[in-house]
Amino acid sequence: MEKDILEPATTNKAVVLTADVLLKQWQGHRGLTRRTIEAFPEDKLFNYSIGGMRPFAQLAIEMLTMGAPGIRGIVTRKWPSYEQVDSEFKNIKTKAQLLEAWDKATEEINELWPQIPAGRFQEIEKVFGQWEGPVYWSLFYFIDNEIHHRGQGYVYLRSLGIEPPPFWDRN
Amino acid sequence: MEKDILEPATTNKAVVLTADVLLKQWQGHRGLTRRTIEAFPEDKLFNYSIGGMRPFAQLAIEMLTMGAPGIRGIVTRKWPSYEQVDSEFKNIKTKAQLLEAWDKATEEINELWPQIPAGRFQEIEKVFGQWEGPVYWSLFYFIDNEIHHRGQGYVYLRSLGIEPPPFWDRN
Numbered sequence: 001m002e003k004d005i006l007e008p009a010t011t012n013k014a015v016v017l018t019a020d021v022l023l024k025q026w027q028g029h030r031g032l033t034r035r036t037i038e039a040f041p042e043d044k045l046f047n048y049s050i051g052g053m054r055p056f057a058q059l060a061i062e063m064l065t066m067g068a069p070g071i072r073g074i075v076t077r078k079w080p081s082y083e084q085v086d087s088e089f090k091n092i093k094t095k096a097q098l099l100e101a102w103d104k105a106t107e108e109i110n111e112l113w114p115q116i117p118a119g120r121f122q123e124i125e126k127v128f129g130q131w132e133g134p135v136y137w138s139l140f141y142f143i144d145n146e147i148h149h150r151g152q153g154y155v156y157l158r159s160l161g162i163e164p165p166p167f168w169d170r171n
Numbered sequence: 172m173e174k175d176i177l178e179p180a181t182t183n184k185a186v187v188l189t190a191d192v193l194l195k196q197w198q199g200h201r202g203l204t205r206r207t208i209e210a211f212p213e214d215k216l217f218n219y220s221i222g223g224m225r226p227f228a229q230l231a232i233e234m235l236t237m238g239a240p241g242i243r244g245i246v247t248r249k250w251p252s253y254e255q256v257d258s259e260f261k262n263i264k265t266k267a268q269l270l271e272a273w274d275k276a277t278e279e280i281n282e283l284w285p286q287i288p289a290g291r292f293q294e295i296e297k298v299f300g301q302w303e304g305p306v307y308w309s310l311f312y313f314i315d316n317e318i319h320h321r322g323q324g325y326v327y328l329r330s331l332g333i334e335p336p337p338f339w340d341r342n
Contacts, residue, residue, distance in 0.1 A: 012190035014289035016307050019183035025311060050221065051329030118185035136187050140196060141339075147315050148338060151322030158222030167319060168312075 019121070023113045026143050027106065028170030033063065033146055034102050035165040036153050042095050048156055056156055057098055059149040061089045066142040068105040071112045073127060074120065074135055082128040190292070194284045197314050198277065199341030204234065204317055205273050206336035207324050213266050219327055227327055228269055230320040232260045235272055237313040239279040244298060245306055246286045253299040 017025075037045065037060055046057045054062075069085040072078075092098050121139070126132040131141070154164040188196075208216065208231055217228045225233075240256040243249075263269050292310070297303040302312070325335040 012194070012285045012287060014190040014287065014292060015186050015188075016190055016193050016292045016310075017186075017188040019185040019187055021307065022187050023183070025308075029315070050326050051332070053326065053329055114183045116183060116185065121185060121187045136192070137196075139187075144200070144318050145338070147318040148322040148325075151319040152326050154319075155221050155224065155323050155326040158224055161222070167316070 019113065019116060022139070023110070025170075026139075027109070029143060029146060029150075030067070030102070030106060030109075032165060032167070032170055033060065033150050034099065035169075036150050036157070037095065037098055037102065039157055039162055039164055040095070040153075041160075041162075044156070044160060045095055045098070046093075048160065050156060050159060053152065056149075056153040057092070057095075059153065060098060060102070061086075061092060063142075063146045063149065064089050064101055064105055066145060068108040068112075070127065070138065070142050071109050071116075074125070074139075075112050075115045077125075079127060079129050082130060085128065190284065190287060193310070194281070196341075197310075198280070200314060200317060200321075201238075201273070201277060201280075203336060203338070203341055204231065204321050205270065206340075207321050207328070208266065208269055208273065210328055210333055210335055211266070211324075212331075212333075215327070215331060216266055216269070217264070219331065221327060221330060224323065227320075227324040228263070228266075230324065231269060231273070232257075232263060234313075234317045234320065235260050235276055237316060239276040239283075241298065241309065241313050242280050242283045242287075245291065245296070245310075246283050248296075250298060250300050253301060256299065 037056070040048075040056055044055075046055055049055045065082065065085045065088070069080070069088070073080075089101060092101055116135075121134070121136040123135050124132060125135050125138065127138045131138065154167075157164045208227070211219075211227055215226075217226055220226045236253065236256045236259070240251070240259070244251075260272060263272055292305070292307040294306050295303060296306050296309065298309045302309065325338075328335045
């Protein structure tokens with residue numbers, strides 16, 4: 001089965017996504033993640049978790065480290081270390097600060113996105129000086145990582161008796 | 172902010188993904204979900220959950236309803252109701268049956284995928300007779316829904332003291 005996955009027997013070169021569409025998809029997800037942050041009571045956002053995992057604020061900060069800094073690196077081709085980026089967000093201690101950083105990232109991503117040149121998405125890049133692969137692959141890593149951890153936030157919320165925002169709503 | 176998300180001020184028409192690449196991405200995710208199913212003890216797969224949510228087997232069956240049946244509909248333009256599709260999987264009662272259905276879907280998706288015509292990804296389609304949008308949007312719904320629920324399975328596993336498979340491994 002693994003061989004099938006890595007080397008599909010047949011090819012389909014149809015275009016699925018352009019950069020514009022991916023930005024809209026991602027910002028739709030980011031809007032939903034913002035509403036997930038908002039759904040947490042302040043203390044639970046920073047202190048609550050299950051099974052020894054990280055609290056949702058820490059997961060959201062991880063998303064922030066990959067978001068705007070990731071696009072900055074893709075556009076400028078300059079990469080700080082992941083640890084340096086992490087320190088950008090180390091002072092976030094309240095829900096309001098987290099949401100403010102989230103909104104700032106939303107704007108920065110929107111501003112930088114149009115500057116990603118055609119062909120760049122297929123270039124091989126070592127993002128944050130560490131993870132090497134095509135640019136589209138890193139972008140999907142950022143987005144999929146957000147979806148993955150947001151889903152975990154939904155379990156935290158449910159276990160607290162709080163209804164999470166609807167998954168299908170991406171406005 | 173919402174306006175920015177829905178109508179980006181600038182445009183970027185660069186191609187991010189072709190169908191081939193998306194298939195590889197998705198099957199990479201599906202391989203990881205398969206390993207997540209395998210990580211559950213048999214009884215916990217079908218009976219364990221947190222906060223009134225569904226057990227992981229039910230979440231995985233939901234993924235199956237969107238997987239091969241979704242691609243079948245995209246290729247043939249014929250859509251059974253979601254309820255009809257759901258009944259395809261109603262006899263899954265063991266981990267072995269779930270994994271067998273998973274592997275069957277993997278093969279069916281690989282076989283059908285090359286038959287999706289160019290341009291089809293941008294067509295507007297009412298999938299399962301209910302959810303209307305561009306085909307790429309429905310496909311990402313299927314994939315993102317899988318990532319979302321698999322992330323929830325990770326919390327179930329952690330709360331059971333079981334280490335989930337590494338998120339970054341997509342082979």
